[in-house]
Amino acid sequence: MQSLGAQNTLAQGNESAAKSRRKPRKLWILRALIFVLPVVVLVAAIGGTVAMSAFAPEPEETEDPIKALPVLTTRAQTGSVTLTVKAQGEVQPRTEINIVTEVSGRITYMSPSFIEGGRFSRGDLLIQIDPAEYKLRVIQARANVSQADTVLAREKSEAELARMDWADLGTGGTPTPLTLREPQMAEAAARLEAAKAQLAEAELQLSRTNIRAPFHGRVTTRLVDAGEFVGANNRLGDIYATDIMDVRLPLSQSDLRQAGLYLGYEAGGDTTVPVTLSANVAGQYTEWEGIIARTDSRYDSQSRVLHAYAEVRQPFGVDASQKAPLAPGLYVEADIAGPTLDNVVTIPRAALRGDDQVYVANDDGTLTIKTVEVLSSERTQVVIGSGLRAGDATITSPIRGVADGMKIEVVEPTAAGAGE
CATH class of the missing domain: 2.40.420.20 (conserved putative lor/sdh protein from methanococcus maripaludis s2 fold)
Structure with missing residues (x-):
């Protein structure tokens, strides 16, 4: 019985050992299939693609015709x-001055036209300074002139009497200037001239109390009011003349060539260059005709351009009632007429x-x-x-x-x- 049991145990051990040896072999086979199978599929796919490409019919080559544009x-x-040069610039009055007092005093009158935007004519009274003090100076200076004139007349009479007395004495010889009272007469004449100069100065100071317009123009600014005391050399306001307006136009080298202009050009004779200025004023397109009056004497150091000056006369003239005037500060476009080719x-x-x-x-x-x-x-x-x-x-x-x-x-x- 013991022998039979031992044999059974030995048989079971051998069977278990055999099973243990078969498990690693199955694992190796499974692993080999996992790695090898994708490679085989990939190679087969590549081979099939190559075979299909090799036996596929070649496509027909066609040329698309180039379409004309x-x-x-x-x-x-x-x-x-006629060549035309275009430029732009700002309108400026040719004459613009400050109104400054030459005498001191209180302002007693101021013209209603002497206000911003006011219009005046040459000779109009703009401002009057109280002339009372200066009238008194004129009266006093006239009295001094009359007195000096009387003294001179008396000296002349005495000099004539001295000459007659010298002749009556009959002593002969030549009388001295002092005997004939010539120095006294010269002194009296000099005093008369000094008195006349003082009178002229007093009258000049009196005339300066009335400040009148030196030209036809308009008021830009007013800095004083009636009743205000002003001293000499006080600025009262600014005015400008309305007879001529200038527009400063920048021109490049090609613009100068087309317009026939050059450095130091001045209008005159047959060299007049017409120019048309235009702008949109209050929604209305307006044009003004003028000429190129002159060019600068040097080029601009920053922009390297040469400035030309367009001149328009009477910009506030009779046409101003029919179209907008060419006023200072307006930005305009300029068409300069060049030579005809x-x-x-x-x-x-x-x-x-x-x-x-x-x-x-x-x-x-x-x-x-x-x-x-x-x-x-x-x-x-x-x-x-x-x-x-x-x-x-x-x-x-x-x-x-x-x-x-x-x-x-x-x-x-x-x-x-x-x-x-």
Whole structure:
């Protein structure tokens, strides 16, 4: 019995050992399948793709025709053109002064026109300073003149008597100046002249109590009121003349060339350069005609431009009742008329690309980029000096990605586009 039990135990041990050896083998096989199977699937997929590509039919190659870009063109024209230079500036009166007292005193009268915005004429009384004290000085000076005149007359009489006495004595010889009272007469004459000078000074001071307008103009500011005491050299207000207005216009080198102006230019004779000033005044477009009167004697050190002065006469004249006057402080645009050029090429402003390029449509349906010399560029028209011929079809429609020689197709504008 013991022998049989031992055998059973030995058999169970051998079976358990066999099972233990089979478990690691199954784990290795499972792990190998996990790593190898994806690789096999990936290789199979790649192989299938390569095989399909190798046996697939080749696609047919087709060439898309290059489409011509539709454009609008305008023919370049030739003719006579008057160059115009545009500039901007502020209107300033040519004459503007401060009203300053020359005598002291209390203001007894002030003209109703002497107020901000007031208008006056040459010779109008603007302000009067109390003249009572200065009238007394004039009366006293006149009395001194009369007294000195009397003394001189007496000296002349005594000098005549002295000459007669010398003649009656009959002593002969030449009388001395003192005998003839010549020094006394000269002294009396000098005192008379001094008295007359004092009278003239007193009358001058009296006249200065009345401050009159030196020209036709308007009042900018008033700094005093009636009844106020003012001293000599006190500023009473500011006025300006309305006969001439100036506009200072900055001009570049190209502007000077187009307008025919230069450093130190002065209007006169046949060299007059017309200018038209314009501005929107109270919602109404208004123009004033003038001339370029002169240019500065030096260039501006910061902007490197030369300033020209436009002159407008009588800006507050008879036309002021029909249109707004050209008043100081108004900002205006100036159109300066330059020389007239004959047989020059002109194109629409839309045909100019950048500063100096024009796109031209050729007869063979291609585009050519030309570099031109621009003499003048305005809002609607460009004047070409060189680089373009009359009759060239310039392209006016916008183009992107332009290249020299690209295919284009000239189209006619529609009725709506032509109307615009």
